[in-house]
Amino acid sequence: MPVQVTVVDHPLIAAALTRIRDETTPNTLFRQELERIGTLLLAEATASLETVVVSVKTPVTYTVGRVLKTQPVIVPILRAGLGFLNAAQNLMPGADIGFVGISRDEETFEPKPYVNKLPESLTGRTCIVIDPMLATGGSLALACSLLTDRGANTPIIVVCALAAPEGIAALEAAGIAAEIFTASLDERLNENAYIVPGLGDAGDRQFGAA
Numbered sequence: 728m729p730v731q732v733t734v735v736d737h738p739l740i741a742a743a744l745t746r747i748r749d750e751t752t753p754n755t756l757f758r759q760e761l762e763r764i765g766t767l768l769l770a771e772a773t774a775s776l777e778t779v780v781v782s783v784k785t786p787v788t789y790t791v792g793r794v795l796k797t798q799p800v801i802v803p804i805l806r807a808g809l810g811f812l813n814a815a816q817n818l819m820p821g822a823d824i825g826f827v828g829i830s831r832d833e834e835t836f837e838p839k840p841y842v843n844k845l846p847e848s849l850t851g852r853t854c855i856v857i858d859p860m861l862a863t864g865g866s867l868a869l870a871c872s873l874l875t876d877r878g879a880n881t882p883i884i885v886v887c888a889l890a891a892p893e894g895i896a897a898l899e900a901a902g903i904a905a906e907i908f909t910a911s912l913d914e915r916l917n918e919n920a921y922i923v924p925g926l927g928d929a930g931d932r933q934f935g936a937a
């Protein structure tokens with residue numbers, strides 16, 4: 728199953744993205760704008776979730792409505808993925824949250840896992856991975872493997888603010904089944920595997936250098 732990429736073209740996303748790219752944007756505003764992008768991307772990314780029809784009694788009469796058929800599992804990749812978590816929980820208050828901590832080795836750019844706090848079984852569950860940055864694709868590929876190892880439905884839904892072509896190609900080469908929703912497919916990676924033009928280090932810009 729190929730990797731599917733949807734670049735969500737929306738004026739409010741474009742305006743918020745411009746603000747988070749700006750190197751003078753302070754951390755507080757960066758977090759607010761990132762959350763706004765998350766809300767808008769998640770609305771698009773969840774548009775095909777299945778619903779079931781239910782009966783509802785209004786103050787006037789009975790009618791029918793729709794609710795989610797099953798609750799998804801939202802998986803932020805620590806740290807930067809936390810920037811989309813409020814947005815995801817506001818939209819899907821009944822979702823389960825699983826945590827994956829992965830940091831990139833600064834020399835090799837290889838992903839190093841340090842937290843795996845996921846439901847024991849993900850069989851039949853729709854998983855939504857949230858992480859603002861898809862650079863080499865190493866962190867996302869590892870996160871998706873952890874989910875499919877536990878039986879998660881494929882494709883895994885992925886929400887990121889920026890994606891690099893090299894990362895998408897790497898996911899395809901690794902056979903990762905993912906449906907990616909992003910605000911921008913940027914130009915390339917630089918020699919430090921940072922996204923160009925990018926926005927810098929998404930973790931540091933939210934939480935400070937670590």
Ligand code: PRP
Pocket residue numbers: 804805806807808829830831836838858859860861862863864865866867894920928929930931
């Ligand atoms: C960033 C980002 C992604 C990863 C992307 O995390 O949040 O998880 O890099 O890079 P990749 O596609 O090359 O794997 P980082 O390792 O900087 O950790 P942090 O979120 O704790 O800052």
Ligand code: URA
Pocket residue numbers: 807860862920921922923925926927928929930
């Ligand atoms: N991680 C980031 O936070 N930024 C990049 O540009 C690449 C990886």
